[in-house]
Amino acid sequence: MPFTRVVAMAGGVGGARLAHGLAQCLAAEALTVIVNTGDDFEWLGLTLCPDLDTVLYTLAGIENRKQGWGRARDTGHVLEALGPLGAPTWFHVGDRDLATHLRRSELLWKGYSLTEVTRVLAQALGVGPRVLPMTDDELRTRVVTPEGEMDFQEYFVKRACEPRVVGFRFEGLETAQASQAVLEALEHAELVVLCPSNPYVSLDPILSLPGIRERVRNRPALAVSPIIAGAAVKGPAAKMMRELGLEPGAPEIARHFAGTVQGLVIDTADAGSTAEIEAMGLRVRAAPSLMRGPSGRAALARVVLDFGQELAGGVHVDVGDRPRQAA
Amino acid sequence: MPFTRVVAMAGGVGGARLAHGLAQCLAAEALTVIVNTGDDFEWLGLTLCPDLDTVLYTLAGIENRKQGWGRARDTGHVLEALGPLGAPTWFHVGDRDLATHLRRSELLWKGYSLTEVTRVLAQALGVGPRVLPMTDDELRTRVVTPEGEMDFQEYFVKRACEPRVVGFRFEGLETAQASQAVLEALEHAELVVLCPSNPYVSLDPILSLPGIRERVRNRPALAVSPIIAGAAVKGPAAKMMRELGLEPGAPEIARHFAGTVQGLVIDTADAGSTAEIEAMGLRVRAAPSLMRGPSGRAALARVVLDFGQELAGGVHVDVGDRPRQAA
Numbered sequence: 001m002p003f004t005r006v007v008a009m010a011g012g013v014g015g016a017r018l019a020h021g022l023a024q025c026l027a028a029e030a031l032t033v034i035v036n037t038g039d040d041f042e043w044l045g046l047t048l049c050p051d052l053d054t055v056l057y058t059l060a061g062i063e064n065r066k067q068g069w070g071r072a073r074d075t076g077h078v079l080e081a082l083g084p085l086g087a088p089t090w091f092h093v094g095d096r097d098l099a100t101h102l103r104r105s106e107l108l109w110k111g112y113s114l115t116e117v118t119r120v121l122a123q124a125l126g127v128g129p130r131v132l133p134m135t136d137d138e139l140r141t142r143v144v145t146p147e148g149e150m151d152f153q154e155y156f157v158k159r160a161c162e163p164r165v166v167g168f169r170f171e172g173l174e175t176a177q178a179s180q181a182v183l184e185a186l187e188h189a190e191l192v193v194l195c196p197s198n199p200y201v202s203l204d205p206i207l208s209l210p211g212i213r214e215r216v217r218n219r220p221a222l223a224v225s226p227i228i229a230g231a232a233v234k235g236p237a238a239k240m241m242r243e244l245g246l247e248p249g250a251p252e253i254a255r256h257f258a259g260t261v262q263g264l265v266i267d268t269a270d271a272g273s274t275a276e277i278e279a280m281g282l283r284v285r286a287a288p289s290l291m292r293g294p295s296g297r298a299a300l301a302r303v304v305l306d307f308g309q310e311l312a313g314g315v316h317v318d319v320g321d322r323p324r325q326a327a
Numbered sequence: 328m329p330f331t332r333v334v335a336m337a338g339g340v341g342g343a344r345l346a347h348g349l350a351q352c353l354a355a356e357a358l359t360v361i362v363n364t365g366d367d368f369e370w371l372g373l374t375l376c377p378d379l380d381t382v383l384y385t386l387a388g389i390e391n392r393k394q395g396w397g398r399a400r401d402t403g404h405v406l407e408a409l410g411p412l413g414a415p416t417w418f419h420v421g422d423r424d425l426a427t428h429l430r431r432s433e434l435l436w437k438g439y440s441l442t443e444v445t446r447v448l449a450q451a452l453g454v455g456p457r458v459l460p461m462t463d464d465e466l467r468t469r470v471v472t473p474e475g476e477m478d479f480q481e482y483f484v485k486r487a488c489e490p491r492v493v494g495f496r497f498e499g500l501e502t503a504q505a506s507q508a509v510l511e512a513l514e515h516a517e518l519v520v521l522c523p524s525n526p527y528v529s530l531d532p533i534l535s536l537p538g539i540r541e542r543v544r545n546r547p548a549l550a551v552s553p554i555i556a557g558a559a560v561k562g563p564a565a566k567m568m569r570e571l572g573l574e575p576g577a578p579e580i581a582r583h584f585a586g587t588v589q590g591l592v593i594d595t596a597d598a599g600s601t602a603e604i605e606a607m608g609l610r611v612r613a614a615p616s617l618m619r620g621p622s623g624r625a626a627l628a629r630v631v632l633d634f635g636q637e638l639a640g641g642v643h644v645d646v647g648d649r650p651r652q653a654a
Contacts, residue, residue, distance in 0.1 A: 084452075102405070
């Protein structure tokens with residue numbers, strides 16, 4: 001039987017791509033994507049949710065593949081005009097991308113929750129699967145560096161990940177709650193997939209919210225390593241690992257998620273680590289995980305769902321040989 | 328002696344053009360433009376100030392002359408993307424124009440007054456004369472029609488001035504105060520010029536603020552008729568007059584401002600009304616007032632300053648034959 005309730009957790013580009021792969025293999029109503037909001041920030045007074053946008057745009061097929069953020073074929077006329085007016089322009093906001101920030105901020109000001117606003121945006125963009133922000137509360141990832149703490153976007157964009165990372169702090173964690181929709185989705189999940197997103201700044205913020213990790217542990221759950229042959233496909237994960245004194249590689253990812261998930265998908269390039277990871281009590285599936293193009297995303301999703309079926313009890317799931325949606 | 332302290336009052340396009348003409352004839356520090364904010368409104372949660380923008384853009388030489396609002400050579404990519412997201416798109420905001428709204432709103436959210444924000448924007452846009460919003464408080468022009476009251480922009484843009492006007496109401500007038508800068512500028516004005524803006528929805532909101540009309544009366548002051556040969560150059564002034572049971576023409580404009588100013592500039596096409604207007608106790612100057620291009624603006628400004636000099640006491644003012652700034 002095919003899965004009818006899969007929950008994926010995602011942050012940026014890698015996570016969004018696997019979510020898109022899963023969307024190609026599952027019925028729209030069978031997939032829920034829980035998205036990190038620790039990267040959110042205020043820009044000219046607007047609320048920007050970079051990870052939510054990356055997931056929404058990728059699922060809608062309008063993401064900018066080259067730059068890894070924003071919308072495809074966008075222009076930068078507003079930003080161009082903002083500079084001379086004295087506004088900060090280090091965060092690159094495209095014109096069509098800005099429309100999303102404006103509409104989201106408008107609805108938030110009107111009193112809608114981020115969960116409700118995200119549903120409106122997803123529907124407007126023609127996104128089938130349910131996309132949920134991890135929380136409607138404010139939780140902000142702060143990067144701890146030798147020069148002090150900084151906002152994630154300041155570290156990530158303004159400083160281009162240059163400062164050395166010595167730790168992370170999730171501001172607001174004392175009071176932030178996972179949304180009810182997130183908790184319920186996890187409770188009824190047949191499979192939980194931790195997408196190949198940065199473990200420290202994309203997935204840990206989600207898993208840190210009260211009740212989340214515990215619910216993941218109680219469900220069939222697997223993670224997909226974002227590290228291939230010691231390097232991150234995109235983003236600062238490997239650099240962060242080195243700076244934190246960890247060896248970038250699938251075993252370290254396994255160590256990070258052992259106790260939370262039961263299985264880890266690693267790249268075939270890392271198949272040599274299988275025994276080491278299995279010794280941590282995790283089941284392992286090695287597969288090509290680079291996700292070249294939409295068909296590569298669907299291929300990895302099929303591996304994930306097949307492996308998930310094993311973890312969920314061994315019943316064969318017919319996930320099909322072909323994506324459900326054209327790439 | 329040339330004027331060293333001229334105060335102009337302006338609303339939309341006509342007012343902005345004469346303000347630009349005056350800016351060409353006077354030293355930057357000699358001109359203050361007080362601008363109507365009764366047209367301001369909220370758009371997607373941002374504060375838009377259409378008249379302030381028209382004046383700023385026109386003084387900066389970046390106004391869109393064809394459409395009468397917004398910036399020259401602008402694009403509409405954000406608005407294009409907003410539509411499918413369910414946002415209202417009847418108010419046309421260009422991309423570069425939006426940068427102004429974003430920056431203004433950002434600074435207002437940070438706690439700066441509209442007067443302070445306008446100074447920042449004017450400086451950024453290279454505008455020499457001082458541009459002052461009439462108030463830092465909220466005063467909103469409401470148009471009374473047989474179908475009920477509506478916001479000015481709803482009447483003006485969304486409904487294209489189609490509803491019949493039966494009156495106006497300035498919401499917030501009970502509490503709104505003219506800014507200190509406005510009151511002081513008027514107190515020290517050697518000449519006050521009511522630019523050829525709509526008398527009911529551009530100039531009356533300014534004149535209605537406590538202390539303004541009284542200060543104008545105490546200074547040498549003149550108005551420039553926005554009606555030429557019974558028609559408004561731009562906008563709904565003539566239509567409004569007819570609907571209010573008034574005959575569109577220079578005499579009606581004279582009647583409207585008699586008791587507030589001492590002189591009226593009318594178009595040469597209306598020179599036949601001179602005696603009728605003089606009978607109301609106003610001095611009259613007839614001149615070509617259509618303001619074709621920047622040189623036409625400067626030409627009318629020279630007439631205004633020359634006439635103003637007469638009203639101010641007859642001393643000849645050398646305003647020069649040429650604009651101070653290139654067009």
